Amino acid sequence: MNIVVLGEVGTSETRVPLVPGDxxxxxxxxxxxxxxxxxxxxxxxxxxxxxxxxxxxxxxxAALLRxxxxxxxxxxxxxxxxxxxxxxxxxxxxxxxFRETELVKQLQAAGVAAISMEMIPRTTLAQKMDALSSxxxxxxxxxxxxxxxxxxxxxxxxxxxxxxxxxxxxFIIGAGVAGLQAIAxxxxxxxxxxxxxxxxxxxxxxxxxxxxxxxxxxxxxGQTKDGYxxxxxxxxxxxxxxxxxxxxxxxxxxxxxxxxxxxxxxxxLTAEMVAAMKPGSIIVDMAVExxxxxxxxxxxxxxDVNGVRIIGLGNLAGHVAADxxxxxxxxxxxxxxxxxxxxxxxxxxxxxxxxxxxxxxVQDGVIRNETIKSLxxxxxxx
Numbered sequence: 001m002n003i004v005v006l007g008e009v010g011t012s013e014t015r016v017p018l019v020p021g022d023x024x025x026x027x028x029x030x031x032x033x034x035x036x037x038x039x040x041x042x043x044x045x046x047x048x049x050x051x052x053x054x055x056x057x058x059x060x061x062a063a064l065l066r067x068x069x070x071x072x073x074x075x076x077x078x079x080x081x082x083x084x085x086x087x088x089x090x091x092x093x094x095x096x097x098f099r100e101t102e103l104v105k106q107l108q109a110a111g112v113a114a115i116s117m118e119m120i121p122r123t124t125l126a127q128k129m130d131a132l133s134s135x136x137x138x139x140x141x142x143x144x145x146x147x148x149x150x151x152x153x154x155x156x157x158x159x160x161x162x163x164x165x166x167x168x169x170x171f172i173i174g175a176g177v178a179g180l181q182a183i184a185x186x187x188x189x190x191x192x193x194x195x196x197x198x199x200x201x202x203x204x205x206x207x208x209x210x211x212x213x214x215x216x217x218x219x220x221x222g223q224t225k226d227g228y229x230x231x232x233x234x235x236x237x238x239x240x241x242x243x244x245x246x247x248x249x250x251x252x253x254x255x256x257x258x259x260x261x262x263x264x265x266x267x268x269l270t271a272e273m274v275a276a277m278k279p280g281s282i283i284v285d286m287a288v289e290x291x292x293x294x295x296x297x298x299x300x301x302x303x304d305v306n307g308v309r310i311i312g313l314g315n316l317a318g319h320v321a322a323d324x325x326x327x328x329x330x331x332x333x334x335x336x337x338x339x340x341x342x343x344x345x346x347x348x349x350x351x352x353x354x355x356x357x358x359x360x361x362v363q364d365g366v367i368r369n370e371t372i373k374s375l376x377x378x379x380x381x382x
Contacts, residue, residue: 002068003026003032003070004034004067004072005039005055005071008073009061011075013315015315016043016329017074017328018072019045020040020045022333023035023050024054026333027053029336033053033055033056034057034064035050037059066084066086068085069088070092070347071089071091071093072093072332074093075094076095077093079106082107085112087112089113090114090347091107091112092335094118095117096116096118097116097369104362108367109365113349113364117131118131119369120335120355121359125355128331129334129355131327134327135317135324135327136178138316140255140286141181142320144182144186146319147282150309150311151252151280153168153252167192169193169252169253170194170251171194171255172255173196173254173257174256175196175199175205176202180202180206183206183211187210187211191253194213196214196243200215231266240268244268244269248274252278252281252282253281253282253284254281255284255286256285257286262371264291267291267292267293268293269293275305275308277308278307282309283311285297294310297312298310299312300313335355
């Protein structure tokens, strides 16, 4: 199997999809590995590091696309990229298939088999391939550090000859992978941390990290089979906002992490709630790329609202690109290795396997996920 690894063209992406160490492992499996010239430059890996790992480096992107049996990358392909792929090529990357319906249609028409890294099932067996979790973990850390850089206070309590400085108060909304890492990081930095999640089952995890879990009686809530929070009713959202408003008003830093798989992020902090926060407070909206949890947050910008700074920066994991690349590269290698056929020196798509069944969006001109299929067909009828 000829595996091609592509970089991102014309984007501000700081991460890379494959590091030399994992390149060497792919070669050891028996793959013919080709990487695009300059692939690792953004995090300090020269092309020579990949050739030493056994890969071939090429600057002919069109040829790489034409020759690939499998393409590994970070971002979704452009229309031009899809048009150059051969039928039956396996394309593996982030795809955002619930929103990128036109891209799904193009992959379908091209006969490309498309694996979406966002849709790796959140199971014990698939943990080593779960790119969403690996990147969210780092993003949670970055959110706390960003707030620290922009805040006019320090996190920890300090007792000095000049007096005692009380600890900052950090309120984290959402206790998934990103939220739990944010809690742990803020606690390590000395802040007083509170956290809320619609899933009562995570209270023990929050408290084990030293944070106080904010309880709100929302009635029946829970989580999906993949571990995501279930969407709340309007009445539940309003009750949640009332509690959020109280705790946000007393916080120095609020970090929102709430996302709904395949749907826009829920609006949690309204303009009125932001207005009630004290000047100098910081909000980090970690869901800004999927619509945002905070009214007034803007993707790629930092907005000042009456002295409250709303940070809406995307790709937070990219702020620590070296480690983020290392983890994403490992996710890709683990996916390939898990399904690798040593005798055929290829990765067959075993659709009966729950992992492949979950993340394989398109194959042989067929959209396999019914929800995405309905979105694509609905888009086409408009």
